[in-house]
Structures are given as C-alpha cells and as structure tokens.
C-alpha cells in the first residue's frame with residue numbers, strides 16, 4: 001500500500017522530502033534478526049568500511065549494510081526497525097558515499113550533517129563512519 005501511495009504522490013509531484021512513511025514490519029526481504037546475521041563463507045569483495053571509533057575496518061559483502069557489517073565486527077551500533085524509519089541507527093559518515101533505499105529516519109539537518117542510516121547504507125566506495 002505504501003508503494004502505491006508513494007507512486008501516486010510522485011505523480012502528483014509532491015516533493016519526496018515531504019513524504020513520510022512509517023513501517024512496523026519489513027518491507028524488503030526479511031533482514032536477519034538482531035544478533036543472527038548470517039555470515040557468508042565467501043570473502044567480502046566490496047568496498048572497505050572503517051569504523052573510526054572502534055579502529056576496525058573490513059571489506060563489505062555485496063548487498064550487505066553498514067549495520068550488518070558492524071554486527072559482524074561487534075561495533076555496537078544501536079538499531080530498532082532495520083527498515084530505515086526509526087532513525088536509531090544514525091551514524092555520521094566522515095568520508096565516502098552510500099546508497100540508502102529508505103531515508104525516512106533522517107531529517108534534512110541530519111543529511112546536511114553527513115548522517116546515514118546504518119541499516120540502509122550500502123557503500124558505493126570506501127566509507128568511514130564514526131562508530
């Protein structure tokens with residue numbers, strides 16, 4: 001239903017930053033439950049992600065989020081919804097670029113300050129976050 005309403009709002013030319021959604025389930029394929037992130041046996045070949053406060057870095061798996069990698073490395077980024085709406089997993093990205101399917105948990109000020117949603121962030125190149 002949200003996808004249908006978003007499509008209608010887009011047709012009506014409502015600016016995307018004025019469209020807010022709230023979800024209480026997973027809209028995408030079900031993410032792993034907390035603490036049960038499946039570990040791939042293949043070596044990660046994606047961009048290097050650095051967690052500056054923990055002084056840890058690792059390459060990320062294709063389609064893995066910054067939050068999922070942080071769980072593998074025991075970084076301790078807090079989270080709740082895992083679908084991009086609550087904003088609990090906000091972290092500051094000090095370098096790099098990420099793609100996020102859902103950014104509802106960020107307001108314009110967060111974005112201006114370089115905050116990302118770790119549960120949605122998929123790096124497109126080397127990334128450093130303050131975590």
Ligand code: FES
Pocket residue numbers: 078079080081082083084085086087088089090105117118119120
């Ligand atoms: S855990 Fe809710 S926005 Fe990431």
